[in-house]
Amino acid sequence: MAKxxxxxxxxxxxxxxxxxxxxxxxxxFPGVACANGGGAFxxxxxxxxILLGLPIAWVEWAMGRYxxxxxFSSAPGIFRAITxxxxxxxIGTLAVIIPVIIYMYYVSIEGWxxxxxxxxxxxxxxxxxxxxQLHTAAEQPxxxxxxxxxxxxxxxxxxGINATKxxxxxxxxxxxxxxxxxxxxxxxLREFGQGSMPFLLICFAVNFFLIYRGINRGIEWFCxxxxxxLVVCALIILVRVLTxxxxxxxxxxASISNGLGFMWNPVGHNLVNGDLVEVGFWEALSNPxxxxxxxxxxxxxxxxxxxxxxxxxxxxxxxxDIALSSLSAASGNGFFEVALGGMIVIPAAFxxxxxxxxxxxxxxxxxxxxxxxxLPGVFENMPAGHFFGGLFFFLLFIAAxxxxxxxxxxxIAFLEEGLGLGRHxxxxxxxxxxxxxxxxxxxxxxxxxxLDHLDFWTANFCIFLLATIEVIFFSWIMGLDRGLKELAHGxxxxxxxxxxxxxxxxxxxxxxxxxxxxxxxxxxxxxPYIKALKENSIVQLTLAFILANYLFFAILVHIxxxxxxxIERNGKEVEA
Amino acid sequence: MTPAGWIxxxxxxxxxxxxxxxxxxxxxTIPEAAEHLHSQSDIDPHDQE
Numbered sequence: 001m002a003k004x005x006x007x008x009x010x011x012x013x014x015x016x017x018x019x020x021x022x023x024x025x026x027x028x029f030p031g032v033a034c035a036n037g038g039g040a041f042x043x044x045x046x047x048x049x050i051l052l053g054l055p056i057a058w059v060e061w062a063m064g065r066y067x068x069x070x071x072f073s074s075a076p077g078i079f080r081a082i083t084x085x086x087x088x089x090x091i092g093t094l095a096v097i098i099p100v101i102i103y104m105y106y107v108s109i110e111g112w113x114x115x116x117x118x119x120x121x122x123x124x125x126x127x128x129x130x131x132x133q134l135h136t137a138a139e140q141p142x143x144x145x146x147x148x149x150x151x152x153x154x155x156x157x158x159x160g161i162n163a164t165k166x167x168x169x170x171x172x173x174x175x176x177x178x179x180x181x182x183x184x185x186x187x188x189l190r191e192f193g194q195g196s197m198p199f200l201l202i203c204f205a206v207n208f209f210l211i212y213r214g215i216n217r218g219i220e221w222f223c224x225x226x227x228x229x230l231v232v233c234a235l236i237i238l239v240r241v242l243t244x245x246x247x248x249x250x251x252x253x254a255s256i257s258n259g260l261g262f263m264w265n266p267v268g269h270n271l272v273n274g275d276l277v278e279v280g281f282w283e284a285l286s287n288p289x290x291x292x293x294x295x296x297x298x299x300x301x302x303x304x305x306x307x308x309x310x311x312x313x314x315x316x317x318x319x320x321d322i323a324l325s326s327l328s329a330a331s332g333n334g335f336f337e338v339a340l341g342g343m344i345v346i347p348a349a350f351x352x353x354x355x356x357x358x359x360x361x362x363x364x365x366x367x368x369x370x371x372x373x374x375l376p377g378v379f380e381n382m383p384a385g386h387f388f389g390g391l392f393f394f395l396l397f398i399a400a401x402x403x404x405x406x407x408x409x410x411x412i413a414f415l416e417e418g419l420g421l422g423r424h425x426x427x428x429x430x431x432x433x434x435x436x437x438x439x440x441x442x443x444x445x446x447x448x449x450x451l452d453h454l455d456f457w458t459a460n461f462c463i464f465l466l467a468t469i470e471v472i473f474f475s476w477i478m479g480l481d482r483g484l485k486e487l488a489h490g491x492x493x494x495x496x497x498x499x500x501x502x503x504x505x506x507x508x509x510x511x512x513x514x515x516x517x518x519x520x521x522x523x524x525x526x527x528p529y530i531k532a533l534k535e536n537s538i539v540q541l542t543l544a545f546i547l548a549n550y551l552f553f554a555i556l557v558h559i560x561x562x563x564x565x566x567i568e569r570n571g572k573e574v575e576a
Numbered sequence: 577m578t579p580a581g582w583i584x585x586x587x588x589x590x591x592x593x594x595x596x597x598x599x600x601x602x603x604x605t606i607p608e609a610a611e612h613l614h615s616q617s618d619i620d621p622h623d624q625e
Binding site: 009010013038039040042257258260261263264265266281321324325327328331332334335337338339342343492493 | 577581582584585588590600604606
């Protein structure tokens with residue numbers, strides 16, 4: 001059987017862009033930008049794009065194609081091919097398990113997006129927020145002063161957000177936080193079965209069907225129509241948002257122009273004791289937190305450190321311009337994030353929810369907070385909101401599918417080339433592993449605790465770790481000359497002259513500073529995640545689940561290395 | 577929306593859109609490369625009997 005490869009250069013660019021474009025582009029980026037300097041955030045964002053995102057992407061593309069030229073598409077095989085040493089294959093274990101574990105909870109969120117789109121279009125989401133707000137308003141005494149009235153309005157908004165949170169938990173069949181006693185297992189199973197499970201099953205079926213069809217007829221074929229569809233959906237919603245004007249004449253300040261200003265004016269906003277405080281341009285830029293937030297956003301948004309690009313790049317042709325492909329995919333991701341994501345969510349949320357809810361979600365850097373807790377309130381108040389709400393969540397669903405597909409391919413590539421499994425067997429095995437994980441996320445959860453902690457340890461800690469290892473590996477072990485020669489091979493664009501210096505010193509230093517400060521803030525200072533790990537048995541179970549997966553795949557990598565050694569030994573004997 | 581906000585928005589949005597459009601144009605105008613990939617499947621392990 002011939003090795004799989006992409007059908008065209010545009011195909012691989014759309015697939016890699018699709019892998020990078022996800023919920024974070026439309027939900028995380030605008031929230032983080034608003035909470036970290038507004039328009040001023042774009043300066044560290046662009047610098048991080050140039051010094052961190054693009055160089056790491058180039059590193060992964062070069063390493064991936066080098067592996068592909070030597071017959072390997074999985075990270076363990078690629079690392080081993082680069083050094084010629086068997087033990088380096090174990091570095092690649094991280095690049096196999098990161099996307100697999102992320103898939104386990106990401107596919108649930110994907111199912112929620114599809115479910116919400118369906119619910120909006122069939123009228124199931126019409127009154128979730130309004131009912132909660134009316135209920136709260138009915139219990140409030142008549143307001144005597146403007147301050148009391150303002151406070152009551154805030155309470156009503158808070159009730160709306162709590163209602164959407166509760167709606168999501170019931171829809172997803174998730175045990176509410178601290179609710180083990182009251183929540184019978186049967187109720188959870190019933191809510192899961194009637195709520196998100198059918199959508200979760202559809203997502204699994206779509207993902208594994210496309211993965212089964214392979215690189216060219218599955219992933220590339222899907223991304224070829226999904227990415228343009230994503231642009232069309234986003235443009236329709238963008239036009240709707242930009243033509244909102246001032247929907248409520250009693251609140252002239254809640255206008256789309258002010259919403260755009262809230263996103264793009266070079267003024268940040270912070271919440272201090274519940275009050276909104278402005279942060280000036282220079283104050284925002286001189287705050288290290290702004291730079292860390294920008295670097296973190298670029299890092300997560302471009303999907304570097306996932307291991308996905310390594311595998312995708314291995315299917316490129318020997319003379320393809322991977323430098324240009326990488327730049328195209330990175331700029332494509334930036335287009336979705338800045339030109340579309342930055343223009344839709346915040347202005348709309350500002351008009352209907354006000355600035356406090358936005359900053360509250362942005363400070364948590366949480367896609368879930370803004371997307372599933374705050375935005376339903378926006379669509380409920382927006383003219384033709386059920387249609388646009390459905391379209392928005394369908395857009396998120398498409399973006400999520402293009403990303404989740406990419407999370408499965410590294411493991412499929414490994415199972416096929418490492419263990420010699422056929423497509424049918426590898427898809428079945430991976431389907432079983434990920435289905436177990438998805439059920440673990442949904443049914444063992446404590447509120448969103450399992451999902452949150454899986455995300456923290458894999459999509460934060462492990463990704464930082466893998467990216468740091470990759471950059472150091474590329475610059476110091478593979479060797480810059482060899483690595484850059486691979487990157488420049490077939491390149492029609494000229495690589496920057498400063499790239500060797502940047503890759504050898506600037507990017508590793510930048511990464512180490514970010515990773516170090518992240519570790520000191522989240523891990524060494526006994527942050528909330530570490531505290532939860534010490535105290536919460538479900539968090540301990542979650543970490544044990546990650547470690548069990550790591551151990552399982554580490555054993556498989558060991559078996560794969562023995563198999564590759566045997567194949568190579570037999571090959572040499574035949575030659576002799 | 578202040579004038580500085582307008583400038584940042586226009587530069588950011590059109591900058592990213594322009595870069596992406598330039599890349600796609602460049603990709604589409606460069607002819608596809610011919611290739612031969614050496615893969616593991618090129619190796620005959622002779623251990624399948």
